[in-house]
Amino acid sequence: DGGITQSPKYLFRKEGQNVTLSCEQNLNHDAMYWYRQDPGQGLRLIYYSQIVNDFQKGDIAEGYSVSREKKESFPLTVTSAQKNPTAFYLCASSITRERDTQYFGPGTRLTVL
Amino acid sequence: GESVGLHLPTLSVQEGDNSIINCAYSNSASDYFIWYKQESGKGPQFIIDIRSNMDKRQGQRVTVLLNKTVKHLSLQIAATQPGDSAVYFCAEKTAGTALIFGKGTTLSVSS
Numbered sequence: 001d002g003g004i005t006q007s008p009k010y011l012f013r014k015e016g017q018n019v020t021l022s023c024e025q026n027l028n029h030d031a032m033y034w035y036r037q038d039p040g041q042g043l044r045l046i047y048y049s050q051i052v053n054d055f056q057k058g059d060i061a062e063g064y065s066v067s068r069e070k071k072e073s074f075p076l077t078v079t080s081a082q083k084n085p086t087a088f089y090l091c092a093s094s095i096t097r098e099r100d101t102q103y104f105g106p107g108t109r110l111t112v113l
Numbered sequence: 114g115e116s117v118g119l120h121l122p123t124l125s126v127q128e129g130d131n132s133i134i135n136c137a138y139s140n141s142a143s144d145y146f147i148w149y150k151q152e153s154g155k156g157p158q159f160i161i162d163i164r165s166n167m168d169k170r171q172g173q174r175v176t177v178l179l180n181k182t183v184k185h186l187s188l189q190i191a192a193t194q195p196g197d198s199a200v201y202f203c204a205e206k207t208a209g210t211a212l213i214f215g216k217g218t219t220l221s222v223s224s
Contacts, residue, residue: 006156012189042214043157059210090156098207100145104156 004029006091006103013078013085021076021108023091031097032074036060037088037107051073051108052096073112078110086112125221132190136203141184143205147196148177148188151200151217158211160188160201190220 004025011017025032031050035043045058049068063082068074074093078085087108090103126132138146141212144165163170163177163186170177174191186203200217 004156024189040216042216046209048211092156098208099146100158100212101162104149106175107154107156109154 006108009113016080019031023074025093029093031094034076035090071096123219126193128224132193134188134201135139138184138205142207146186147204149202187198193222195222
């Protein structure tokens with residue numbers, strides 16, 4: 001069963017704590033992405049990676065960090081520097097960045113208590 | 114601001130009717146467009162895409178129309194079913210740039 005998995009589905013954290021969201025894909029896609037979705041809003045790009053060991057900031061990278069040590073994995077860390085982290089986080093992948101169709105995971109809902 | 118938008122935030126239809134969801138884009142250089150469906154609490158699901166060298170593309174019960182003259186994109190769903198209830202996003206892409214998403218239209222289907 002191929003696809004993109006994200007874990008956990010729901011995540012709670014206290015203010016001041018860092019938290020890492022997992023994203024794994026077995027589609028053999030080179031490019032991976034992290035988006036943030038707020039109620040009534042479109043998707044906003046946080047970070048993307050076109051290839052292993054390389055990643056680029058998106059529109060709202062402040063307070064977030066990523067790594068891409070393996071092709072299959074693109075974890076996102078929400079740091080304490082992110083002032084309003086409560087949101088729905090979506091991971092996506094595409095064959096390459098220019099092969100444009102992105103396929104999404106099921107999302108992680110992060111709530112800061 | 115958004116370069117991709119939708120004319121209506123919500124659309125209500127009766128089961129069996131045809132639905133038309135509209136999207137306007139502002140960048141005439143955009144050459145690739147995608148429609149996604151997002152059910153509550155889930156990730157967006159790819160529905161259909163179209164490149165700028167086409168005007169129309171059909172899938173199973175869905176048709177996407179592209180009018181480059183007025184920079185308009187629409188998604189037509191035939192014989193709408195309750196399972197079609199979701200938020201529908203259009204997205205556009207220009208070569209070398211990131212995919213840009215609109216805010217979405219919520220489709221509600223009543224029996």
